[in-house]
Amino acid sequence: MSDFETIIYEKKDGLAYVTLNRPQALNAYNIKMRDELYQVLGAIKDDPEVRVGIFRGAGERAFCAGADLSEFLSAPSPIVARQVRWERDIWGLFLGVAKPLIAALHGYVLGSGIEIALCCDIRLASEDIQFGLPEPQLGIIPAAGGSQTLPRVIGGDKALEILLSGRWIKAEEARRLKLVNRVVPREKLFNEAERLAQKIAGFDPVAVASAKQAITRGLDLSLEQGLELEVRLAGAITR
Ligand code: COA
Numbered sequence: 001m002s003d004f005e006t007i008i009y010e011k012k013d014g015l016a017y018v019t020l021n022r023p024q025a026l027n028a029y030n031i032k033m034r035d036e037l038y039q040v041l042g043a044i045k046d047d048p049e050v051r052v053g054i055f056r057g058a059g060e061r062a063f064c065a066g067a068d069l070s071e072f073l074s075a076p077s078p079i080v081a082r083q084v085r086w087e088r089d090i091w092g093l094f095l096g097v098a099k100p101l102i103a104a105l106h107g108y109v110l111g112s113g114i115e116i117a118l119c120c121d122i123r124l125a126s127e128d129i130q131f132g133l134p135e136p137q138l139g140i141i142p143a144a145g146g147s148q149t150l151p152r153v154i155g156g157d158k159a160l161e162i163l164l165s166g167r168w169i170k171a172e173e174a175r176r177l178k179l180v181n182r183v184v185p186r187e188k189l190f191n192e193a194e195r196l197a198q199k200i201a202g203f204d205p206v207a208v209a210s211a212k213q214a215i216t217r218g219l220d221l222s223l224e225q226g227l228e229l230e231v232r233l234a235g236a237i238t239r
Helices: 031-046 069-074 078-085 090-096 112-118 146-154 156-165 171-176 186-201 205-218 223-236
Strands: 007-012 015-020 052-057 062-064 101-105 108-110 122-126 130-132 182-184
Touching: 007 031, 015 031, 015 186, 031 090, 052 062, 052 112, 052 186, 062 101, 062 112, 101 112, 101 186, 108 112, 112 146, 122 171, 122 186, 146 156, 171 182, 182 186, 205 223
Parallel strands: 015 052, 052 101, 062 108, 101 122, 108 130, 122 182
Antiparallel strands: 007 015
16 A cells, blocks of 8 residues: 555554655646545555544645645646546545545645545644635635535635635635634644544444434534434443
């Protein structure tokens, strides 16, 4: 699992570390990265040794500057470029991982970068963070889940305003909007993410997976259905 071109995948003491690794292109998400991420997510999902995943970006400047524009520009149109990306349901896989995923975000987090972050359960950001959704300016819309995940996190009105205005968001506002759980100094970002992951990895994995499911699936249900889900999940935990 270590021979990837665009990703570094490491596993240690119950934690899976996924580093988007195209720093020369600000970790822009290209088709190769899609395929490699798909494999890595499958490994995180199915490997019983993995308790928690941590996602980060290589280099000083970005977690991920969005879709690779050179692929966009060489495709017949942005729409075709986008369709190529749908060949694998990577976002369905991402959102279906039952284990907690933590994003350690720094620098530029644009387009697909935000969408990757939104597929994670906990988002920590450093003070130099800059979020942006440039898709409408490129004649497309977020289609890596972002049009659905962003409003679920920050509310429909804010999501719409940010998407339509094309304005970028810095650390303090991201924290206020609850787009990120916490802002930490850059030099502490990775350690904070790792510390949190280690703590969660020490808990019972079934309880952790059930807690994640209860909250994330419950959000899409009525209260009544959500309470039924909670009963089912709680009942399935046997000691
Ligand atoms: N796709 C492909 N390459 C990208 C990229 C992307 N989304 N974002 C940055 N890069 C590359 C640049 O082409 C440049 O490569 P080069 O050194 O070979 O010329 C390198 O990363 C550094 O980026 P650069 O633009 O020189 O840095 P900057 O500090 O001037 O600007 C950004 C940084 C993020 C503002 C700018 O790169 C940008 O606007 N990127 C595109 C963001 C975007 O629209 N993403 C698509 C979302 S759907």
